[in-house]
Amino acid sequence: MLANRRRIINTPTLEIRDLSFSYPDGNEALRDISCRIEYGESIGIIGGNGAGKSTLLQHLNGCLMPSKGNVLFDGRPVARETLAEIRRSVGMVFQDPDDQLFMPTVFDDVAFGLLHLEVSSENIAERVRTALERVSMSHLSDRPPYKLSGGEKRAVAIATVLALSPDILVLDEPTSNLDPRGRRRLIKLLRGFDQTRIIATHDLELVVEVCPRVIVLDGGRIVAEGAVTDLLNNEDLMFSHGLERPHILRHRHPH
């Protein structure tokens, strides 16, 4: 209820302005990135290994701070003072679910974020239950996370973030290490959300199914941006940036 009401009032946009970032060892990972993501949009960030996808995502909730430029959440820059609020609204699902699940049980793990939001205990139990139901993992509530399968871990990792009812969901390689069934389930789940979804991946078939808009990264720069079918059908563009035209588009003619 509360989450729904908040969603109606709060429809934050995310804007990245001239963002550059260099790692402490001098390696320049991102250069002059600019883009604007409206609320409710599902956007794919694609690019080969080392293109800067993960680094870019880390900036969206302030895990990394830009060397130059800004990330604006609902018009306000991501900075030390706004971090707590932004992290509440930007839910981040990490590439390796093992990094994200660190509590003794699945329930505790999903409750972890809520406990830090000062939600009352009855509400926590309810929200944990809802989040686990959403990803169809309610039956695992009392299991320790490290004993789950890869697909279950991923689903639980998503639930840990969903429980906080974020306005923006950021997912880093959500389909890596998933079997086809797990992948299919995840795609269905992602299509069902109405929050903003930002998905970094090189699983291009996933992008075709979930993201209408795509940003192509290579060498830390945005090399192309546009509608998914336009970009992914462009064989030359795909090849020159370490990607390829997905099969799903070869057999379908979405014109």
Next chain:
Amino acid sequence: MKTMRYLEVGQMDDLGRLDTPLHRLDARIKMVTVAVFIIAVMSFPRYEVSGLMPLFVFPFALIGVGKIPLGCIYKKVLPALPFALFVGLFNPLIDRDPMLTLGPLALSGGWLSFASILLRFTLTVSAALTLVACTGIHRLCAGLEQLGVPSLFAVQILFLYRYLFVIGDESIRMFRSVQIRSTGSKKLSLRVYCALIGHLLIRSIDRAQRIYRAMVSRGFDGQIRLLHRTQPGWRDAIFLLGWIAFFISVRHRNPARIVGCWLTGEGL
């Protein structure tokens, strides 16, 4: 995952989630009781052996009531044993005055204090391990915080414990890949070991950082929070006072000696 099983990751966590009367006690009460126990063990004179024996009741009672498998505690005490051995190693060599005669055998003070050190080690370490097994590290650290330990320290302990398994897991994976590629030859040069250990450190730091980021992303602010905070009740009070009374009585009167005297008909 086999590596996980090998390390018995989370066995203590599994035990910490059991629901027994012991598990339901307040974490702070259990911690204070174990602390008093450790002080009681340490307060005995250096040559004491028989006086320490009755204290074994404490860890065994906890293990029994807490439904903790004895093997689990015993397997974790053993790896720490070499430390105690080293501490006491030179006592028999330095302190050679005979203190006790058992028939033809004369025991020197060194051997007695050596035995005493080993006993104290077994008592304290098994009590501490049992405490962790019957409370769970998370509740334990939260309890520490409630007891007034600065949250920085409590969080340090929590992370130390969490990352222990991370490092263990990383190192098992690394050494397995070395084994595969060294095609069975047992000898690895020192250089390889150095590289491996350096690599392990960097990998663990990276991993730790990723876990920390995941925690921070979900609002972690350096405070340990618990879903179910317990308030000490009368059961906790009985547990604490009962055990303290037991420790004090054992410390002042040696039940082992009383039983021995009673059996042999000698006066005290």
